[in-house]
Amino acid sequence: MPKATNLIEAYNNFVVEPLKTVEEFRDFYVERPKGAPSPIEELKDRIENAESAKKYLFLGFRGCGKSTELNRLSRALDENRFLIVSYSIRELDVSDFDFRDFFASMALKIYDTAEKEIELERDIKDDFREFMMRITKVSEEDITRYREAGISFSKFILLKLGREAKTREYIRKELETKISDLIQRLKWLTMEVESKSNKKVVVIVDDLDKLARGQQAEVFFYKNYGLLIQPNCFVIYTFPIPLTFNPYYENVRHAFDDDIILPQLPVRSRDRKGINEENFNFYKGIVEKRMDLGLIEEEALKEAILSTGKTSEFISVMRDAAIKAYRNENEKITKEEVAKALEKLRRTYDRTLTEAHKSRLLEIYDKKEARDENISDSTSRDLLFSLTAVEYEDEEGRWCDINPLLMPLVERWKKA
Known part of the structure; x- marks a missing residue:
């Protein structure tokens, strides 16, 4: 290019779009400033030197370059020691997203990788396929028809999960009482892959910060973080940085090995x-x-x-x-x-701003801080989630401000 x-x-x-290919990185990638370097090199060192599989939160505002940096990580990890399973939740329906959909998709992605890398033991393979077909109500005839069209088992289930509300309804009902069964099968797959390939599995889950609503993201992380740390492989979860302004974040943060931040510049x-x-x-x-x-x-x-x-x-x-x-x-x-x-x-x-939003943005503009009045007040978090307010860091610490794009509107808002 x-x-x-x-x-x-x-x-x-x-x-x-995030940079992905060797050519794109060669031609377009720009090293971040020395004063705010990419944390990916440190995250790489953490993974390569960890004695056991860890879970990480990767924080940053939408559009700050997280996906590009995660693509860099996928390329930087030693391919002789690690097997990368990298995917985006945008393959699912982010407007109708549930933790059960997520775990099903993670298991399917690991299964897909396993099929490409090793010869799965017949009992593990058959058990996983039967379980997934049962909770999604997919028939063997469906699988055969799509296989003849060149679509793999896991790809077929993922397509149905992303496109069909009925499939999501089935899987959520089934996993209401069987989520531990799914996670156990995910663990069996991981152990089989790692044992036969002699590589550690690293799952990189991108775009979780792009869940359609702030409340949707809070439910996913704050109610289910205990499940998110159960897979027996390395997992990196992208995390919406506005959620760190919620007091519940302290409970979540300590459950993970570390929270890695890609700062806004x-x-x-x-x-x-x-x-x-x-x-x-x-x-x-x-x-x-x-x-x-x-x-x-x-x-x-x-x-x-x-x-x-x-x-x-x-x-x-x-x-x-x-x-x-x-x-x-x-x-x-x-x-x-x-x-x-x-x-x-x-x-x-x-167009998206209410009068309450504008009033809070003016407070942020004056005070350099984005604090809600109480836990039930989510106005500041909504503004951070919509990117109309932004958090920065420098050698003196952290501060917030309104999006520079909106600076010309400040005087108009004050007069109103």
């Missing part, structure tokens, strides 16, 4: 008067990797960097500005196109 030399190439290089100083040059250059480096800097006015690039709150947001603005500049028959992106791209995104956020 060569660096863009025109606006259409730039438009196509600014895609809001502030471009402005805490008092908003200065610019963090190291973090500013990180975002500039993202652009420089993907296109010739001559394709954007210097002031336009500065405006785009200072006005966005996270990596995916910044890439989205650059993509939108590139196509706008092309349609304007410009040779480069100007401040006008960046301003229009920013305003479009700003209005999207603004």
